[in-house]
Amino acid sequence: MSELSEDDRAAVSDVRSAVMRLSRRLRNQRVDESLSPTEMSVLGTLARCGSATPGELARKEHVQPPSMTRIVAMLEGKGLVRREPHPDDRRQVVVSRTSQAEAMLAESRDRRNAWLAELAEGLTDEERAILRQAAPVLEKLAHL
Template sequence: MSEATSPEPPRHSIPDAPDAPDATDATDGPAVAGASGAPSGELPGDPENAAAVNTLRIAVLRLARRIRHQRVDRSMGLAELSALGTLHRCGAMTPGELARKEHVQPPTMTRIISQLHERGLVRLEPHADDRRQKTVTPTERAEEMLQATRAQTNAWLTGLAGRLDDEEWALLRGAAPVLHKLAHL
């Protein structure tokens, strides 16, 4: 039989992300060389790269699935939560702009916005320059829900990071901006 032990306190902590606008939406910058020195989109097809891509895919999918369970409101879908996060970072915008940023088709975004509006998480207001359009703005309730979800998820991730050794944590910290960029390409 094993003794019950209290969990070790996290060795590393993950700070809250700043609320700065998302600068990764611009994709017209210079090509970034990968670890092999090849420009983006031109990874050599060797077995090591294929294995690394496969490992990354599996890790991202598993982490995403586990993060999904950290939401404060589990009845809200990830698409709705992502749209709210984009509105929080980038500010009010038209449904078309939001669809482009979220990489979904306009009819899909129309459904997402409708669901958010029914929950009282966004306001639809007339566009300042084009009265035919609407502007989507997150409500205070949405901001509070996002903040609570972010805090809960960061606490969970901090607990996981605390189980890494110093070298693993340093590698993960260094990879975080690259993963962020990859998520926004």
């Protein structure tokens, strides 16, 4: 395995504290009041995967199964997600988005523009470029 430089150590330490602060702010300044960031994230995952069982979703989101059960129940209550019996295994459940969820996601994407624009004001073009590069790395880090 590769050795870490002093700079790497400092960077990860900085990323760590920045991530904690950002996560707090994202919780408060969420664009859609009715959906927590995690619920939003689950809808995003479903957008990529099409459909999945609660267990799969829990693993992907790095959340315990009971939490995912709760999140799915919430989303189902809001009509954003459908729970269907698994064709082969009657223990399992298949979760998929409803058309209402797709409409909601589209609208939320629009509303997010205002917030993103405001956020982007504080960054230079160069910084935004760095962020574009960093997004997939953070994504990878989150799944490691």
